[in-house]
Amino acid sequence: MDIEQLAEKILAGDRRALARAITLVESRREDHRAQATELLERLSTSGRQALRIGLSGTPGVGKSTFIESFGMLLTGQGLRVAVLAVDPSSARSGGSILGDKTRMERLSREPGAFIRPSPSQTHLGGVARRTREAVALCEAAGFDVVLIETVGVGQSETVVSEMSDLFLLLLAPAGGDELQGVKRGIMEMADLILINKADGDLKPAATRTCADYSGALRLLRKRPQDPEGFPKALMVSAIEEQGLAEAWNEMQALANWRKENSHWAANRAAQARYWFDQEVRHALLARLETDASKAEMERLSAEVSEGRLSPAAAAERMLAALKAQ
């Protein structure tokens, strides 16, 4: 593969070249990895930055409809939008959350939109690196907005928020006592909580849910990266395309405030350091991922959980086993 030519095509905004490049960064073959590294180095000087928006929401909240309506709003304003997904469960469930492009039929036909399903890797670390690199490719290809979607399996929200400039949480209205149960800790990451389905019969429930979350957000400590009034909860109807322009205004207001108050650049630099640190730690801990190590960890872990060995004594034995390997 001619990497120089591929880089040029990406910089020219060629979507097929972008798709090929993402396939390259997803590959586990060593020669592909070397090519991917070379490609990313070449593109790193483009200086282009997109607004990276992380989006989490459990199945049933209308995430696909939201992405489609919100994406159409942005492309209608002349903006180019890329949609990526982080779904470490996709290998297990046999299909990615964005695998079925027909779920975003209109958006997938838009020339200004690019939709890429989650790769089927069970390993979150692998998905994280691939998605970060795909985001960098989309930025080099001149996209204005990169939406990074997750269903929030395990730690995937942390992964997405650590590569986003803004983080959105999409919720459905809670009816009466039937509570939807936001995953604990998720409010830590949200910049904007969007209560979807604020239409028809669900409007009153959406209003109540929005008030509940507004109240809950006020109980949390103010973060330095938030201007007055953020994080906030808003109502939207993706299906009726209501409230989306207002939500987009809020996102832009927040992004601009962070840019003017140097939080934007500081956040991106901190994220890069975070990922560097994660990559190093991940590589060091990879010694625990061999079959022999896993078997020994499992054996010792059983002794620990049965109280026959203290955690410290078991750890000493594990380290001795690693040295002997």
Place this chain on the structure above:
Amino acid sequence: MDIEQLAEKILAGDRRALARAITLVESRREDHRAQATELLERLSTSGRQALRIGLSGTPGVGKSTFIESFGMLLTGQGLRVAVLAVDPSSARSGGSILGDKTRMERLSREPGAFIRPSPSQTHLGGVARRTREAVALCEAAGFDVVLIETVGVGQSETVVSEMSDLFLLLLAPAGGDELQGVKRGIMEMADLILINKADGDLKPAATRTCADYSGALRLLRKRPQDPEGFPKALMVSAIEEQGLAEAWNEMQALANWRKENSHWAANRAAQARYWFDQEVRHALLARLETDASKAEMERLSAEVSEGRLSPAAAAERMLAALKAQ
């Protein structure tokens, strides 16, 4: 030191022997570590279990007063209570949160109570191991309740909740718009939120705050280890000794439910596995803690945050540097 004799004294409930043993597990000397390991092995067969209660609350919420009043309630019922602290900041602040025993004057004079300040170690991993081992020593010494206190610096709440059977969050009433700002993520751990200072002029504010948190807790997803109605928020007045018996009843009800539904033993086994895993990872990552490694990480990290090197490329260089060391 005669470890066999020390073990016997601890099993007989000798408080001075217990204090000496905690000093031993706190020591960083290698010969002390070997003795500590031997001592813990000897005591591990005692089969004694205390109720381990984690307690977090920022300065100003009345934590010392609460521990004193709550501790007196327990000793008044004939129970033996040990109080330990996890405060990784104590080295910096020049004194531990429990350093001043006069803050718990009555309790420190109780024969059924044992109070131990946080050791002055900056390193949270070190504090965590020492505290786990101190908890094990207190259990072997026959204490019925072990209170593990933290001010919630950095990750210390996670550390405490991972060694507790129950986790309490102590809050002060919020007055009007003046919100106290619970650290995001902390509600994930709380089994019981206690609104202290529900007395005098602050009673109405405490009632409102309690209702606010009750509402917020209902918005969170139910955990398998919680019976109906938990986690819950309650009002107490540590200074007027109001609501403490009710809070203790709730703690016992929760503990009993978890014991009957096998969550108790499963939780302790999971915690032991967690600490084993943490000890192994900590030891593997210790290679990054040498002065040479730190300098190289810092140098590469700066290049990454300035965009001159990708996180993945920088990580490859760091690993090469570690191999060459």
